[in-house]
Amino acid sequence: MAKDQKKQPRPKAETPKGFRDYFGADVTERKQMLDRIAEIYHRHGFEPLETSAVETVEALGKFLPDVDRPNAGVFAWQEAEVPGGGTGDWLALRYDLTAPLARVAAQFRNxxxxxxxxxxxxxxxxxxxPGPGRFRQFYQCDADTVGAASVAADAEICAMLAAALEHAGIARGDYLIRINNRKVLNGILESMGVDHGKPADDVLRTIDKFDKVGEQGVRQLLTTGRKDDSGAFIDGVGLSPEQAEPVIAFLTSKGTDNTQTLANLRAAVGTSEAGAEGVEELAQIAAMLAAMGVGEDRAVIDPSIVRGLGYYTGPVFEAELTFEILDEKGRKRQFGSVAGGGRYDGLVERFTGQKVPATGVSIGVDRLLAALRAKGLMGGAEQGPVVVTVMDRERMADYQAMAAELRAAGIRAEVYLGNPKNFGNQLKYADKRDAPVAIIQGTDEAQRGVVQVKDLILGAKIAAEASHDEWKAQPAQTEVPRQDLIAEVRRILG
Amino acid sequence: MAKDQKKQPRPKAETPKGFRDYFGADVTERKQMLDRIAEIYHRHGFEPLETSAVETVEALGKFLPDVDRPNAGVFAWQEAEVPGGGTGDWLALRYDLTAPLARVAAQFRNxxxxxxxxxxxxxxxxxxxPGPGRFRQFYQCDADTVGAASVAADAEICAMLAAALEHAGIARGDYLIRINNRKVLNGILESMGVDHGKPADDVLRTIDKFDKVGEQGVRQLLTTGRKDDSGAFIDGVGLSPEQAEPVIAFLTSKGTDNTQTLANLRAAVGTSEAGAEGVEELAQIAAMLAAMGVGEDRAVIDPSIVRGLGYYTGPVFEAELTFEILDEKGRKRQFGSVAGGGRYDGLVERFTGQKVPATGVSIGVDRLLAALRAKGLMGGAEQGPVVVTVMDRERMADYQAMAAELRAAGIRAEVYLGNPKNFGNQLKYADKRDAPVAIIQGTDEAQRGVVQVKDLILGAKIAAEASHDEWKAQPAQTEVPRQDLIAEVRRILG
Incomplete structure (x- = not known):
């Protein structure tokens, strides 16, 4: 294992490059968001699955759906030699949650x-x-239905996604789920005579750039080629302008509502049976969403959504947050995509040889969390514990009794456990802990049976080196009988 | 990376050896337990920390506190060559949560x-x-205080552990936290003249067997040696019987209450100053626990607890569940240890050269969960979703509307999404899902504006191949107007 580790007197205290730690609210806020999403998934009949982080490279395979990171590698290592002889398996950390699902669906299919x-x-x-904001370990949050051929499963995923986003805190009107269908495109390609092999791949790859280069750009790339922003010339696929037109018609068929979009798509697919089937699927999804009470303001048919169209085999969907945020330079911009998914057939086939229909969605955990924070729906609000200071280290048990009483009353509380000699350090500590209240009881107060309860929010910034006496003079501090401690803290916390 | 992966037509759908998947209740029950524990930790002023799974081997070091698994290795691999030249770091998966804490405490000390x-x-x-019940990935749940020299921190950890166990569901009286102190033993070894080097290590290693071999066994092992159960002779440490006696006195000094135990310990340490300091620490911990309302029925001084005494530098503690369970052969046995911890100084020193006092506890997640299940406090109870069956696949949107209505009413519900042709399969599915209720609406019912609501718990086992008509005849099935669907399901769910 770690044979190559150099003997060094002092190891560096650093995470490996591209890894990070999550502290306090980083952890609780993400957990809170995921708990909300899980509630919705659970209510829709989805069961949690937690696979191991480690898979055999063999089982993991290599079919990253994430077109954003096509060259993503895995962390892999070879097992030590097996006791019975022979070389060990290659193991790797999972690179997504879909590949392990495929393995589970095959392993436990009975x-x-x-x-x-x-x-x-x-x-x-x-x-x-790794790069700025780009880490080598990050969270995913997926929901999938394996073994359902009906597009009812896709419609359900879209409706559930809408409910999950809302339950996580994104208001209706602040998101939109857009739905497209690879089968419609397949039909168009079929009628063009480019439905398989390299020409089909070339068209799919080109369409994937629609987001970036727009209608005219795709038209150029499908035909004779195009100069990109850097001035470099990108070769075209070589279709005739007439051949390219159905593809353009497909991409731009979004109407003012689903009915119009579906009519445009029916026109675009012409006589292609496969295309008609794809349009019919979208019509069914639209009808089902309406039946589930999901209006077009929340989920809508939109053939301009092309991300993942090359990977998925049927419906694809993408959830976008539609509100504006200020970027690091203070410019307004749309928040953008926070979730995506679609239907794919190859999931279990690698293992069993049988095609198993599957559809699913993945929520970008970090992006959605960032969105909730940008909307002020999360972050910064959590209060620290009440800090019981230590005036007399011989009476630590008394201070601990106070903290225990506070906790028994449901109030977060802790005793200062550093060196109590410098009282200023205790106040600095309380400040660092975002403590709303500090409790003080010196020998004098103990003899008189009272405690000082200091409202730190009201008292705000107190000079770190203030003496106990100066500090007591502050108006935000109240002396109460020891037995009124809980009541007074409750009063301050409100 | 995965260069050695063999090209195979069909990869094996298997977890790597020693890894496993967690399904449904496995996931939610553990989560529920950890959420309860986290509530208590939070109320005590502890903050969550989530470090990355991957650390540099350099930072990770090798100081496993877990005496149960002294030969544990790590999963490690070397990073690819760095673009700027030079070999890559060795990385590894964390083997516990303490080593990453040490790195964090050093990295973010300011x-x-x-x-x-x-x-x-x-x-x-x-x-x-891997072995039976022994996995290569498992959960840990730790709480630590870094930078507190006072044993008030140890007392707090013990009180918090008691509260956490109770909040997780272990009743008062069903657990006991036992507390010992390495410093007392240090004092005794010092007065014996064996307080460092090999003799000290030998004595510590011997004491660690007290659990297994008992008083007489330890006496033999400290002096001339002992034949073990297999008949093999284990060499003794070579102390004289007189030298061994203070160690035995320490191990057996548990009295009927803390006061008596402390008196016995004071006698055992004789004139050793270090030993007296250790006893005084235990006396303080006892007083603090009493002040926090933690009686001796929950946490008690017990010098017979030796696990980890060789690793820790001050107080050590172990939580045991005291109720009996039946083992796989139906024999009664004590459940045993579910948590342990103590004080250790070397934590941050590796990185910074400065000793930083620290104390903490680790709960055995799988063991505690097993205990809660053994007590019937968890498991098996969760009900599946209401299953809306599909009698007419053209009316999928209607069925989805029913499920959506149920969910909006807070009821877990799903539509059957498999091939609806064989109704028996739908009932088998509902059974597999532990569905409490099935909803049925054929063309006939739809025309009459009614639904069939089937109480599956009451109806119990229905022959998988029963026809729709036979099924309708069962008494547990009720026909209600469509608009009464929610009310009827609510009535059945109670």
Whole structure:
């Protein structure tokens, strides 16, 4: 294992590059958000699944759905030689939550209910170059239905996603789920005679740039090519302008409502049966969403959504937050995508040889959390504990009794456990802990059977070196009988 | 990375050896237990910390506190060559939550409050031979105070542990926290002239067997040696019987209450100053626990607790569950230890050269969960979702509307999404899902504006191949107007 570790007198106290720690509210806020999402998933009949972080490289395979990170590698290592002889397996940290689901769906196919609805939340690891805000361990939050061929499963995922975003705190009107369907495009490609092999791949790859280069850019790239912003010339796919037109018609068929969009799509697919089937699926999804009470203001058919269209095999969906935030330079911009997913068939096939229909969605945990913080819906609010200061270290048990009483009353409390000699340090500590209240009881107060209860929020900034006497003179401090401690703290906390 | 991966047509759908998956209640029950524990830790002023799973081998070091697994290895790999030249770091998965805390305490020593109270819950990885019930990834749940020299920190940890166990569901009287102190033993060894080097190590190693071999066994092992159960002779440490006696006196000094135990310990340490200091620490802890309302029925001084005494530098504690359970052979046995901890100084020193006092506790997550299940406090109770069956696949939107209505009423519900052709399969599915209720609406019922609501708990086992008509004849099935669906389901769920 760690044979190569150099003997050094002092190891560096650092995370590996691209890894980070989460402190206090970082942890509790993410947990709170995921708990809210899990409630919704659970109510929809989804069961939690927690697979191990480590998989065999063989089982993990390599089918990253995430087009944002196509070159993502994995952290892998080879097991030591097996006692019985032979070389050890290659193991790796999971790079997403979909590959382990595929393994589970195959391994436990005789035991799991079918269809199997599961959600999974946890860290995944990517061995790629870290950058600002780009970490090699991050959270994913997925929900998938395995074994359901009907687009009812896709509609359900979209409705559930809308409910989850709202339950996490995103207001209706602040998000929109857009739905497209690979099958419609397949139909169009079929009628163009480019439905498989390299030409189909080229068209799919080109369409994936629609977000960036727009209608005219895609038209150029599908035909003769295009100069990009840097001045470099990108070769075209070589279609004739007439051949490119159905693809453009597909991408731009979004109307003012689902009915109009579906009509535009029907026109775009022409006589293609496969295309008609794809449009029919979208029509069904639209009808089901309406039946579930999900209006077009929350989830809408939108063929301009192309992310993942090359990977997925049926409906694809993407949730975007529609409100504006200020970027680091103070410019307004749309918050953008926080979740995406779709239907894919290859999931279990690698293991069993049988195609198993599956559909699912992944929420970008860090992005959604950032959105909630940007909207002021999370962060900064949590109060620290009441700090019981130590005036007389011989009477530590008395201070601990006070803290225990406060806790028994449901109030977060702690005794100062550092060196009590310098009282100023205790106040600095209380400040660092965001303590709302400090409790003080010196020998004098103990003899008189009273405690000082200091309202730190009201008292605000107290000079770190203030003496006990100066401090007592502050108006935000009240002397109360010892037995009124809880009542007084409750009064201050409100 | 995965260069050695063999090209195989069908990868095996298996977890790596020693790893496992957690399904449904496995996940939610553990989460529920940890949430309860976290509530208590939070109320005591502890902050959550979530470090990355991956550390540099350099930072991780090698100081496993866990005497149960002294040969535990780590999963490690070397980073690819750094772009700027030079070899990459060795990285490894954390093997516990203490080593990362040491790194964090050193890395962020200028930013963290001091003392720093933190809790951490999450998986750790050990590269060791898996066995029955012995996994290479498992959960730990730790709470530590870094930077507090006073034994008030130890007393607080013990009181908090008692509160956490009770809040998780272990009744008062069903657990006992036992507290010992390495310093008392140090004083005794000092007065014997064996307080450092190999003799001290030998004595510590011998004492660690007290649990197993008892008073007479330790006496033999400290002096001339002992034949073990297998007949093998274990060499003795070579002390004279007189030298061994103070150690035995220490180990057996537990009296009927703390007062008596402390008196016995004072006698055992004789004139040793270090020993007297250790006894005084235990006396303080006893007084503080009493002040916090933690009686001796919950936490008690007990010098026979020796686990970890060789690793820790001050107080050590161990929580045992005192109720009996039946083992796999139906024999009664004590449940045993579920948590342990103590004070240790070397934590941050590796990084900074400065001794930083620290104390903490680790709860055995899997063991505590097993205990709660053994007591019937968890497991098996969770009800599945209401299943809306599909009689007419053209009316999927209607069924989805029913499920959406149920969910809006706070009722867990799902539509059957498999192939609806065979109704028996739908009932099998509902059974597998532990569904309490199934909803049925065929064309006939739809036309009449009614639904069938089937009480599956009351109806119990229905033949999987029963026809729709036979099924309707069962008494546990009620026909209600469509608009009464929610009310009827509510009535059945009670």
């Amino acid at each position: 035991d799991l209910p079918s269809p199997y609805r599961r959600y999974a939340m946890g860290p995944v690891w990517r061995n790629e170059k | 930013d963290l409050p001091s003392p720093y109270r933190r809790y951490a819950m999450g998986p750790v990885w050990r590269n060791e031979k």
